[in-house]
Amino acid sequence: xxxxxxxxxxxxxxxxxxxxxxxxxxxxxxxxxxxxxxxxxxxxxxxxxxxxxxxxxxxxxxxxxxxxxxxxxxxxxxxxxxxxxxxxxxxxxxxxxxxxxxxxxxxxxxxxxxxxxxxxxxxxxxxxxxxxxxxxxxxxxxxxxxxxxxxxxxxxxxxxxxxxxxxxxx
Amino acid sequence: xxxxxxxxxxxxxxxxxxxxxxxxxxxxxxxxxxxxxxxxxxxxxxxxxxxxxxxxxxxxxxxxxxxx
Ligand SMILES: NC(=O)c1ccc[n+]([C@@H]2O[C@H](COP(=O)([O-])OP(=O)(O)OC[C@H]3O[C@@H](n4cnc5c(N)ncnc54)[C@H](OP(=O)(O)O)[C@@H]3O)[C@@H](O)[C@H]2O)c1
Numbered sequence: 001x002x003x004x005x006x007x008x009x010x011x012x013x014x015x016x017x018x019x020x021x022x023x024x025x026x027x028x029x030x031x032x033x034x035x036x037x038x039x040x041x042x043x044x045x046x047x048x049x050x051x052x053x054x055x056x057x058x059x060x061x062x063x064x065x066x067x068x069x070x071x072x073x074x075x076x077x078x079x080x081x082x083x084x085x086x087x088x089x090x091x092x093x094x095x096x097x098x099x100x101x102x103x104x105x106x107x108x109x110x111x112x113x114x115x116x117x118x119x120x121x122x123x124x125x126x127x128x129x130x131x132x133x134x135x136x137x138x139x140x141x142x143x144x145x146x147x148x149x150x151x152x153x154x155x156x157x158x159x160x161x162x163x164x165x166x167x168x169x170x
Numbered sequence: 171x172x173x174x175x176x177x178x179x180x181x182x183x184x185x186x187x188x189x190x191x192x193x194x195x196x197x198x199x200x201x202x203x204x205x206x207x208x209x210x211x212x213x214x215x216x217x218x219x220x221x222x223x224x225x226x227x228x229x230x231x232x233x234x235x236x237x238x
Contacts (some may be wrong), residue, residue, distance in 0.1 A: 002194070004176060014171055015193065023179040027182055034184045038191050044178040052192035078235040109219070110229060111236050136219055160175060170175060 003126050006154040010131050012070055012103070016042025025054040031051065032058035036069070044157075046074035046107055050169055056096035071096065072103040072157075074122075074135060080111025085119035093128060104129040105157055109141045114148045121151050125152055172198060 002014040017035040022028040028051035032043055036058065045055045052073060059069055073096065092101060100153035102125070106116055120132040133155030134145065146152055160166050171177055171193065179190040198206065219222040226233075 002171070002192055004174065012176060014176050015191065016176065016189070018178040022180070022182060031182045031187075035187050038184065040187070040191065042176070042178065060216040071203045076232060077229055078232040080236055084236075108229065110225065110233060138220065154174075158214060159214055160208060160216065162209045163211045164214050165207065165212075167207075167210070170173060 001037070006131050007152060008131050008154045010102070010154070012155075013040075016040060016044050016070070016072070018044040018049055019042075019055060020046070020049055022054075023050050025051060028054035029058045033062065036062045036064050038166050039069055042070040042072065045096075046073045046076070046105075047072065047088060047095075048076040048107060049081070050093055052095035053097075056098055060097055060147050064087060066098070070102045071098065073106065074105040074107035074152060074157075077108050080081050080106070080113065080116040082112070082115035082119050085116040086123070089123045089128060099104075100127060101129050103131045103133060103155060104135045104153065105135045108162040109111075109134070109137045113145060117145065117149055117151075121149070124151075133157070172203065 003011040005011055006015050017040040019028055019031060024029060031075055032055050033045065043055055045164040059066065059071065073092045073122060075088045079085050088126050089104065104120060106113060120129065123129045123163050133153040135157035137156050142156055158169060160170060181187050181190065217228060
């Protein structure tokens, strides 16, 4: 596996496995087990994918060490206030059944971003999350977040494909 | 990956997971990378994240829940 080093020093596998649009928990659990067998060490889920339980089960039942697996999850926009974000982080941890999440993202750039971001920073300090970041932020929204806070996101997860290469953002 | 980006393909089929994982034994040369660059249509396969009408239709329910 190849790794990238995030701006907070944590290492992240450069190739991972996503579970968007796999709402059936049995299918999702089997897919993650198969992915771990295949050699994937990064699993990308989200509260909105409604399969964090299945991801956690597959990881906890795997012979691969937890520390060798990098788990990403994301806070959904209906939790984008400081108070709701704190609850959302704990919900993700409970559903995953894990002691920590490697990377937790603000899934979309809408709502009280400053409040939700503050909750992520606190959860990171408390050891619940190793790295914090965002998703679907346009370059100017990223710049604005950096002006709101001393903590810079370690990741901006965005759509990139041969047809949508995003050379300005990446 | 040669652009330094982390990639996260999804499949529920184990053979496809293996196919997508099988990327560590080759490199695209500069000409290949230029050819890939030329494929860009600068068009999302999802929706325009800066269009309020698209945001409302996709996230409307969740944003309503946020306000309550
Ligand atoms: N942050 C965000 O807002 C956001 C948005 C979209 C996606 N994501 C993340 O990115 C991940 C990937 O995106 P995605 O799931 O939309 O798209 P994707 O990885 O491009 O997969 C799209 C479809 O292609 C099929 N496929 C995969 N490998 C294949 C192969 N080797 N041959 C033929 N078909 C193949 C899969 O079907 P089968 O399962 O039937 O094989 C899958 O349903 C997601 O799972 C999620 O983790 C994040």
